Amino acid sequence: MKILSSSQIRDADKHTIENEPIESIDLMERASASFSKWFIGEFPGKCKVHVVSGKGNNGGDGLAVARILKRNGYEVKVYTTSDEGSEDFNINFHRLPEGIERKVVDDSLGSIETGVLIDALFGSGLDRPIEGRYAKIVKEINQFAGQVVSIDIPSGVYADNPVDGEHVVEATHTVSFQLPKLAFFMAENEKFVGDWHVVDIGLDQNFIDHTDSRIHMVTLEDVRSYLKKPAKFSHKGNMGRSMLICGSSGKMGACIIAARAALRSGAGLLTCYVPAVGENIIQTAVPEAMAMVSTFQDYHVEEANFKGMDAVGIGPGLGTEDQTEMALRKWIKQLEVPAVIDADGLNMISSRPDILKHVPEGTIFTPHPKEFSRLAGEAEDSFKRLEMAREYAKKHKVIIVLKGAYTAVFDTEGSVYFNSTGNPGMATGGSGDALTGIITALLGQGYSSKWAAIVGVFIHGLAGDEAAEDLGCISMTATDIIDYLPDAFRHVEMR
Ligand SMILES: NC(=O)C1=CN([C@@H]2O[C@H](COP(=O)(O)OP(=O)(O)OC[C@H]3O[C@@H](n4cnc5c(N)ncnc54)[C@H](OP(=O)(O)O)[C@@H]3O)[C@@H](O)[C@H]2O)[C@H](O)CC1
Numbered sequence: 196m197k198i199l200s201s202s203q204i205r206d207a208d209k210h211t212i213e214n215e216p217i218e219s220i221d222l223m224e225r226a227s228a229s230f231s232k233w234f235i236g237e238f239p240g241k242c243k244v245h246v247v248s249g250k251g252n253n254g255g256d257g258l259a260v261a262r263i264l265k266r267n268g269y270e271v272k273v274y275t276t277s278d279e280g281s282e283d284f285n286i287n288f289h290r291l292p293e294g295i296e297r298k299v300v301d302d303s304l305g306s307i308e309t310g311v312l313i314d315a316l317f318g319s320g321l322d323r324p325i326e327g328r329y330a331k332i333v334k335e336i337n338q339f340a341g342q343v344v345s346i347d348i349p350s351g352v353y354a355d356n357p358v359d360g361e362h363v364v365e366a367t368h369t370v371s372f373q374l375p376k377l378a379f380f381m382a383e384n385e386k387f388v389g390d391w392h393v394v395d396i397g398l399d400q401n402f403i404d405h406t407d408s409r410i411h412m413v414t415l416e417d418v419r420s421y422l423k424k425p426a427k428f429s430h431k432g433n434m435g436r437s438m439l440i441c442g443s444s445g446k447m448g449a450c451i452i453a454a455r456a457a458l459r460s461g462a463g464l465l466t467c468y469v470p471a472v473g474e475n476i477i478q479t480a481v482p483e484a485m486a487m488v489s490t491f492q493d494y495h496v497e498e499a500n501f502k503g504m505d506a507v508g509i510g511p512g513l514g515t516e517d518q519t520e521m522a523l524r525k526w527i528k529q530l531e532v533p534a535v536i537d538a539d540g541l542n543m544i545s546s547r548p549d550i551l552k553h554v555p556e557g558t559i560f561t562p563h564p565k566e567f568s569r570l571a572g573e574a575e576d577s578f579k580r581l582e583m584a585r586e587y588a589k590k591h592k593v594i595i596v597l598k599g600a601y602t603a604v605f606d607t608e609g610s611v612y613f614n615s616t617g618n619p620g621m622a623t624g625g626s627g628d629a630l631t632g633i634i635t636a637l638l639g640q641g642y643s644s645k646w647a648a649i650v651g652v653f654i655h656g657l658a659g660d661e662a663a664e665d666l667g668c669i670s671m672t673a674t675d676i677i678d679y680l681p682d683a684f685r686h687v688e689m690r
């Protein structure tokens with residue numbers, strides 16, 4: 196699914212009005228009806244609803260929603276910041292039926308004790324920080340004890356830029372029209388956006404399809420269409436020969452997790468290249484994998500032999516000993532197959548950036564934000580980090596998997612793909628090692644680097660979601676994520 200900027204959405208709006216054709220006020224009615232349908236589903240008990248409307252079209256939506264909810268049996272009170280506004284605001288203001296309490300407010304809503312509050316103060320037309328009387332209203336909204344539902348976007352949040360003021364509505368839910376906004380994927384906006392939802396308002400799909408956007412959200416349908424099904428005559432030899440270069444004394448667990456995850460992701464033949472300390476451990480814990488053993492006891496020092504391999508995963512539990520770093524340099528130089536580099540592998544590249552020039556095009560890096568800042572420098576905010584990661588991926592011709600609540604995959608052409616699966620329970624030791632194993636297995640099966648990363652991240656998150664459903668976010672471990680990989684793959688396969 197594409198993510199469009201505010202101005203692109205405005206163009207889609209305009210195009211729909213001209214070409215459907217539909218009057219602007221009727222499009223507002225359609226948007227408000229979609230919002231109301233969601234609202235009635237979420238709050239079926241006929242609670243008291245407080246609608247706070249600004250003077251623009253976001254406020255107009257609020258007024259139409261007030262009318263629709265009243266018709267559906269809710270007790271509704273409307274607060275407007277003026278009695279006149281945009282053309283469509285005015286029409287909906289006059290359409291407010293009897294029986295809806297109205298109040299034109301200056302800087303205070305007055306006391307609101309119960310019910311649900313709908314925030315329609317500002318939408319995508321916000322163009323400056325919220326101040327003065329509007330700031331006071333926002334403060335009151337945030338002091339309200341009940342749930343706050345923002346129409347389209349929380350007031351004070353910009354769709355495409357970082358928040359620049361102190362006064363921003365902290366919504367429990369945000370119901371966005373047609374498409375999600377880029378702002379929803381940024382960690383610092385989580386407390387404003389709450390749980391977000393998208394409702395269809397019938398903007399011209401053809402226009403959206405032909406609008407150029409390099410920002411996407413990965414959906415189940417996307418992954419379904421890219422998932423390779425094993426051919427009838429497949430055997431272990433053509434399901435990919437993959438190698439994980441992993442482990443050091445005290446860190447063999449990372450290796451076990453990555454190996455198990457690779458096997459659960461369809462790796463045909465898996466070899467774990469480990470230091471001597473790891474031989475018995477890996478052979479006992481993961482009997483399905485072969486072990487290639489370094490002569491050195493505690494950590495990696497030598498060249499691995501990649502001959503006959505289809506994919507390589509480098510990083511889980513490697514440690515950052517000087518000699519391992521020398522080894523990493525050699526591995527990277529002799530890489531001829533697709534590879535994913537994680538964790539300590541990335542940390543070593545950060546401390547010796549000259550290694551970067553030897554990294555083959557299309558290699559996948561899977562940093563979390565801290566690892567990314569070691570690679571590319573600190574970012575002021577998530578929007579800047581997004582631009583930095585995009586530039587880094589383009590410049591070094593690598594695929595960046597930037598891990599976070601919404602893991603983002605950056606390809607070498609400047610496109611970014613936000614993942615839509617996963618939960619906070621996955622921020623647990625070993626979760627990243629599991630992802631490395633999954634992506635290595637997919638690379639081995641012939642997925643392009645970009646799609647191995649996108650599908651791997653989606654499946655990893657989906658397995659985490661299935662695990663969380665049964666076990667809860669607090670108790671789940673990386674091993675649980677692996678145990679739920681079969682469910683996740685089946686879920687994607689199901690039609
Ligand atoms: N395609 C769709 O998604 C549809 C969206 N709809 C809804 O329309 C809004 C956008 O409406 P718009 O009228 O463009 O903008 P707002 O309602 O957000 O803002 C209105 C005016 O408010 C002023 N403004 C902006 N920032 C501030 C501020 N910080 N303080 C005070 N005032 C501010 C500004 O006017 P000025 O004259 O004062 O400069 C804005 O123009 C979208 O979010 C949806 O909810 C349609 O209903 C259906 C299609």
Ligand SMILES: [K+]
Pocket residue numbers: 253314315316317318345346347348349350
């Ligand atoms: K709003």
